Amino acid sequence: MTGASALRPLGGTGIAVSRITLGGAPLGSMPENFGHEVAETDAIALVGEVLRSGIRTIDTSNGYSDGRSEERIGKAITRFGGLPADVTVITKVDARDGDYSGERVRRSLAESSERLGISPLPLVHLHDPEFHEFAAMTAPGGAVDALVDAKARGEVGHIGLAGGDVHEMRRYLDLGVFDVLLVHNRWTLVDRSAGPLLERAVELGVGIVNAAVLGGGILADESGRATNYGYRPASADTLHFIARMREVCRVWGTSLAAAAIRFSTRDERIASTIVGISRPTRIPSTLDAAALDLPDAFWNELEGLVPSPDNWLDARPAR
Numbered sequence: 001m002t003g004a005s006a007l008r009p010l011g012g013t014g015i016a017v018s019r020i021t022l023g024g025a026p027l028g029s030m031p032e033n034f035g036h037e038v039a040e041t042d043a044i045a046l047v048g049e050v051l052r053s054g055i056r057t058i059d060t061s062n063g064y065s066d067g068r069s070e071e072r073i074g075k076a077i078t079r080f081g082g083l084p085a086d087v088t089v090i091t092k093v094d095a096r097d098g099d100y101s102g103e104r105v106r107r108s109l110a111e112s113s114e115r116l117g118i119s120p121l122p123l124v125h126l127h128d129p130e131f132h133e134f135a136a137m138t139a140p141g142g143a144v145d146a147l148v149d150a151k152a153r154g155e156v157g158h159i160g161l162a163g164g165d166v167h168e169m170r171r172y173l174d175l176g177v178f179d180v181l182l183v184h185n186r187w188t189l190v191d192r193s194a195g196p197l198l199e200r201a202v203e204l205g206v207g208i209v210n211a212a213v214l215g216g217g218i219l220a221d222e223s224g225r226a227t228n229y230g231y232r233p234a235s236a237d238t239l240h241f242i243a244r245m246r247e248v249c250r251v252w253g254t255s256l257a258a259a260a261i262r263f264s265t266r267d268e269r270i271a272s273t274i275v276g277i278s279r280p281t282r283i284p285s286t287l288d289a290a291a292l293d294l295p296d297a298f299w300n301e302l303e304g305l306v307p308s309p310d311n312w313l314d315a316r317p318a319r
Contacts, residue, residue: 011207023276028065047076063094070115092127102146125162185230211274258289
């Protein structure tokens with residue numbers, strides 16, 4: 001394989017991933033987040049097309065649409081005739097009704113394995129722990145312990161950490177038990193909140209996956225009407241610089257969306273970039289964006305338009 005389809009090592013896990021990972025969140029149908037419904041038949045067909053493409057990694061989560069994302073991916077794999085040997089499906093454990101206990105983690109793993117039809121699960125992330133008390137999550141017998149124990153028993157191959165707030169993520173990363181780090185919305189063209197966190201992951205030899213590089217859709221919006229970045233209203237400065245970046249991209253003959261994807265895939269620290277895709281027609285354009293060839297002058301011009309840190313999602317200082 002070459003270009004965007006070439007497989008890369010995911011840290012020290014021994015797992016090989018493609019530069020682009022299919023983001024499974026839209027597949028369960030989340031119109032409140034993505035602006036449109038996705039029928040089950042369409043989701044299954046999309047995954048089938050992905051399995052025939054250069055995308056060899058799929059990301060989902062127990063909690064996406066109450067398990068529908070995993071269910072649809074599992075059905076697609078069955079319809080395809082089984083999971084190709086070079087494809088890795090990554091999922092996440094999730095709380096349910098506020099319960100993020102060790103027992104909930106064990107149930108989450110069992111649910112995901114059954115829906116996907118995969119055992120053992122190759123890589124499972126602790127998902128969004130920042131919304132729960134760190135002391136409870138890391139207590140003996142708690143969520144982190146349950147995930148570590150599942151790895152020790154061979155129920156999962158590797159464990160990862162997936163979340164938002166980089167200051168909270170650093171606390172979990174420093175536990176030294178995670179093999180992979182997934183960040184979202186915080187290492188993009190316009191938000192560099194995750195910079196120190198990525199540096200720490202590299203120090204620890206932890207594999208890095210980058211998600212939500214389109215900022216929830218605003219960096220894919222050519223109309224300029226979108227005003228939310230990372231699920232919250234963007235600052236006036238951020239909107240201003242996004243508009244300027246969009247014009248720079250047009251001058252250079254590309255799109256802001258393509259540049260946003262390539263920003264991530266050109267970073268050698270990042271093993272794979274997760275992009276949510278719900279229409280087969282977007283597969284080729286996403287792979288093309290992942291291998292976009294533009295000179296340093298283009299990237300330097302965009303770099304001069306990055307909003308100041310006080311506009312980033314995690315602008316507050318670390319504790």
